[in-house]
Structure formats: structure tokens, C-alpha cells
Amino acid sequence: MxxxxxxxxxxxxxxxxxxxxxxxxxxxxxxxxxxxxxxxxxxxxxxxxxxxxxxxxxxxxxxxxxxxxxxxxxxxxxxxxxxxxxxxxxxxxxxxxxxxxxKGLDASRPARDGLGAYYDAQLVLLRSEYAYLLSRGARKSARLFEELFGFTPEDPFEVGPLSVLPDTEELRALRERWEGRISSRKEHGAQPPALGLREDAAYRVFPREMTVPAELSTRRAYLEISTRLLVERYGRGPGSVPEEARRRAERDRREYEALVRKSGPRL
Known part of the structure; x- marks a missing residue:
């Protein structure tokens, strides 16, 4: 896909x-x-x-x-x-x-000129990891995502369950919002931090090509983050999750299972 x-x-x-x-x-x-x-x-x-x-x-x-x-x-x-x-x-x-x-690109700053090399699934994962870091009070690590990708806590993006999925108009609008912040920082002379092996090992910040196995791994990762935050927020008791959140969580689960069934023979 x-x-x-x-x-x-x-x-x-x-x-x-x-x-x-x-x-x-x-x-x-x-x-x-x-x-x-x-x-x-x-x-x-x-x-x-x-x-x-x-x-x-x-x-x-x-x-x-x-x-x-x-x-x-x-x-x-x-x-x-x-x-x-x-x-x-x-x-x-x-x-x-x-x-x-x-080609005039800085290999240490993959998002300096925009998010063109990033597929939707990876952006959802990166934004989910940012939300997870914020929930843990890891402001220093979260700031890295803000400076790299233009994320902010005020983004219309919820995790636990997810409010935005890959390949949707909502994510397209978010992408434009994030790229606008990246462009604004660049116009004001702000340089994103340089990245290398250490940062990629921790957060997979460099662009990934979305082969079928890579996409499955990426979706599994952001759904695991979303599920963890959902349980922390609402608990595991019956009826503890609001109806709207429960519907979104069920949608995420069905979407992932359908993707696994569709791509299974190709793995």
C-alpha cells in the first residue's frame, strides 16, 4: 500500500x-x-x-x-x-x-526542507511517539520532535485511540500544518538539530520506504502506543472507555487486521 x-x-x-x-x-x-x-x-x-x-x-x-x-x-x-x-x-x-x-540537501537534517520523503504511516508513528513522550514528561526528547517535524501539543491529533489515520484528508491537513511550521522556522534562520545513528536507533527519525513489511511494522508500532495510552487513560474495566473512543479503538484494530490479511501472502 x-x-x-x-x-x-x-x-x-x-x-x-x-x-x-x-x-x-x-x-x-x-x-x-x-x-x-x-x-x-x-x-x-x-x-x-x-x-x-x-x-x-x-x-x-x-x-x-x-x-x-x-x-x-x-x-x-x-x-x-x-x-x-x-x-x-x-x-x-x-x-x-x-x-x-x-542535490543541496543536508543528510543530517532529513526534514529541513519539508516532509516530502515521509509516508503517512511513519508520520503517524512519529506523532504518536511525540504524544507518548509528552505523557511521560520527557520534554527534552519531545522538543526534538517539535524542532524536527513541527509538532506541537496543540495539534488536532489524539492518541489512545487515534483520531487521525494515514492516507486521509485530516492527515494531509496536519502535514501542511507541520510543513508550515518547518518553513517558518527556516525563514527565521532556525536550523533543526543534526541527526545520526543514535537518534534513528531511538526514534526512527529518518525516512523509511513503506514496503509491505515496513508498513506493517510501522502500523503495529503506533497502534501499540495508542493502545497503551488508551489503557492508561481509561483502564481495562468494562464500560470504562467512552463510546466514541471505543469505536475509534475498534476501527484501528479492524484496520490493522485487514491490512495483515491483505498482505499476508506477500510477506
Whole structure:
């Protein structure tokens, strides 16, 4: 399902470059976990081999380093994998940065010139995360979303349940509202904060291409946020949720289940 988004005025190729950058950061986020798992596996295997070798070769060959060998092997393998991944990421990101710079775009500020590369589903997720941060009193993190995407607490956007869905006129109006704030800040010389791997790992702030699996993951994420806030606001007791909120919550659930059924064979 391809959702409406504003056209990117800078270039037809620019969205593809943003999506490549988003993929690079997304894959890098899992690289650390893979390296940690490899290192732990090597530690366990090396430790088992040291213990199994004792009846055959004794422990003299390892000397006082018998307990250190598994840890060292794990660090070398896991650390080596992590460093290679970071080097590949650096080279990959550098190429995309140069291509974006050639089009007059700042690779550290994906929303500086508007929200053209962002699909509706990702904007709903980002705005839902902003609402969640506000509900937790995390003003510093919430301010990042305000400076990047033009969000404010006064937006006509409710979470728990959602009042605005992707690919609707309501979201189109919100998109224009947010882009207006971004444009106003730019005219007054305000620069959004620079972003990188750390911010994307925390909030997925770089544009994502909405493939079917990505869209399912995105919708699942914002529906989970909405459900959590709904329960916190109204509780779980029967009849505790007002009728209008209950209808919207049921609509969200049905919409997501329908999307899963429709796209299931393609996953």
C-alpha cells in the first residue's frame, strides 16, 4: 500500500537516497546485537573446548590464561564483527551524504526542507511517539520532535485511540500544518538539530520506504502506543472507555487486521 506524501521538490531521486540512508541506519541498529550474540556464542564454545581439552591435554598448555581465552576469543570475534559493520556503515553513509549534498540537501537534517520523503504511516508513528513522550514528561526528547517535524501539543491529533489515520484528508491537513511550521522556522534562520545513528536507533527519525513489511511494522508500532495510552487513560474495566473512543479503538484494530490479511501472502 503506497500512501500519499508530498512530492519532493528537490529531485525525483532524493526520496530514494533518503530511504537508502534510513535502511543503512536501520541495519546498523541490528549490527550491535548480532556482534554481541556472536561474541557470546564464541565465549561459550571456546570455554567448552577449554574444559573438554583438559582430560586429553591437561591445562598446562593454557597455563594461567585458561579462563581468559574464551573471553578474549569472544571479544576478538564480536568486536571484529562490530568494527567491520561500523566501517561498512561509515562508507555507505558517506556515499549517500555526498549524493544528497550534491542535490543541496543536508543528510543530517532529513526534514529541513519539508516532509516530502515521509509516508503517512511513519508520520503517524512519529506523532504518536511525540504524544507518548509528552505523557511521560520527557520534554527534552519531545522538543526534538517539535524542532524536527513541527509538532506541537496543540495539534488536532489524539492518541489512545487515534483520531487521525494515514492516507486521509485530516492527515494531509496536519502535514501542511507541520510543513508550515518547518518553513517558518527556516525563514527565521532556525536550523533543526543534526541527526545520526543514535537518534534513528531511538526514534526512527529518518525516512523509511513503506514496503509491505515496513508498513506493517510501522502500523503495529503506533497502534501499540495508542493502545497503551488508551489503557492508561481509561483502564481495562468494562464500560470504562467512552463510546466514541471505543469505536475509534475498534476501527484501528479492524484496520490493522485487514491490512495483515491483505498482505499476508506477500510477506
Amino acid at each position: 503506497q500512501e500519499w506524501r508530498t512530492p519532493d521538490a528537490s529531485s525525483e531521486e532524493a526520496p530514494a537516497l533518503w530511504y537508502e540512508l534510513g535502511r543503512a541506519y536501520a541495519e546498523a541498529g541490528g549490527g550491535g546485537r548480532r556482534a554481541w550474540k556472536l561474541g557470546l556464542t564464541v565465549v561459550c564454545v571456546a570455554g567448552a573446548l577449554v574444559l573438554l581439552s583438559a582430560p586429553v591435554f591437561g591445562t598446562a598448555w593454557a597455563g594461567p590464561f585458561a579462563s581468559v581465552i574464551p573471553v578474549a576469543a569472544g571479544l576478538v570475534c564480536g568486536g571484529g564483527m562490530f568494527l567491520r559493520g561500523r566501517l561498512r556503515l561509515r562508507n555507505r553513509v558517506s556515499v549517500v551524504r555526498r549524493l544528497l549534498a550534491g
